[in-house]
Amino acid sequence: DTGVSQDPRHKITKRGQNVTFRCDPISEHNRLYWYRQTLGQGPEFLTYFQNEAQLEKSRLLSDRFSAERPKGSFSTLEIQRTEQGDSAMYLCASSRDIPETQYFGPGTRLLVL
Amino acid sequence: RKEVEQDPGPFNVPEGATVAFNCTYSNSASQSFFWYRQDCRKEPKLLMSVYSSGNEDGRFTAQLNRASQYISLLIRDSKLSDSATYLCAVNRGLGGGKLIFGQGTELSVKP
Numbered sequence: 749d750t751g752v753s754q755d756p757r758h759k760i761t762k763r764g765q766n767v768t769f770r771c772d773p774i775s776e777h778n779r780l781y782w783y784r785q786t787l788g789q790g791p792e793f794l795t796y797f798q799n800e801a802q803l804e805k806s807r808l809l810s811d812r813f814s815a816e817r818p819k820g821s822f823s824t825l826e827i828q829r830t831e832q833g834d835s836a837m838y839l840c841a842s843s844r845d846i847p848e849t850q851y852f853g854p855g856t857r858l859l860v861l
Numbered sequence: 862r863k864e865v866e867q868d869p870g871p872f873n874v875p876e877g878a879t880v881a882f883n884c885t886y887s888n889s890a891s892q893s894f895f896w897y898r899q900d901c902r903k904e905p906k907l908l909m910s911v912y913s914s915g916n917e918d919g920r921f922t923a924q925l926n927r928a929s930q931y932i933s934l935l936i937r938d939s940k941l942s943d944s945a946t947y948l949c950a951v952n953r954g955l956g957g958g959k960l961i962f963g964q965g966t967e968l969s970v971k972p
Contacts, residue, residue: 781959790865790948790962791905804959839904848893848952850960852904 750774752853754840760859761830768826769856773842780823781841781850782815784808791839797823798845830860864888865951867963875971878939882966884949885931893952894932896923898945899965905948909934939970 753772761767773780778799783791794813795805799820809815812830817823827834837857841850867884874880886894893912897905909916911932915924922935936943946967950960 788964790964793959793961796959849895849907849910851907854904
């Protein structure tokens with residue numbers, strides 16, 4: 749399978765704990781995106797990388813959220829001191845420069861108790 | 862007002878019907894437009910890209926109207942397997958960057 753992969757697929761945590769998610773993009777894609785989706789809504793943009801550079805961050809990405817892509821390959825998204833409102837599906841997508849069509853991974857479903 | 866808005870759902874149609882979804886966007890600088898399909902508890906899957914005046918792929922036709930700032934998706938001869946949520950997405954500028962999604966329109970095709 750050469751698609752976008754995400755790990756873990758599901759995560760249950762208690763409020764106040766830290767969680768980290770991983771995304772492996774399609775190998776020839778240099779752009780990587782993180783989105784968050786809650787029930788009944790479309791995905792909301794969080795941040796994106798071109799190679800290892802983080803080019804844009806949403807205002808949704810509070811200080812508790814941090815994303816990295818240290819070698820321009822896989823990326824991690826960490827949420828510190830989780831809150832119940834962080835419960836959502838966290839989606840990763842990747843694309844080439846041209847065309848910029850984004851392909852999504854299966855997502856990580858987070859539940860904060 | 863949301864930057865990208867879609868027809869509220871759900872749409873309940875019989876097999877074989879033709880159904881159309883609309884999506885409006887407010888940023889006139891938007892350059893790239895996409896339709897994604899999302900099955901329950903799954904990731905969005907690209908259905909069609911819409912770059913210029915529209916395009917067709919089998920039973921699916923996407924149209925872009927830049928003057929009125931909307932895109933549409935037409936599904937002909939609906940199949941049970943078309944039941945899903947359809948998301949439109951807009952990219953503000955050439956060269957990549959974030960997609961702005963609508964809230965999605967749910968389609969249910971009944972026998």
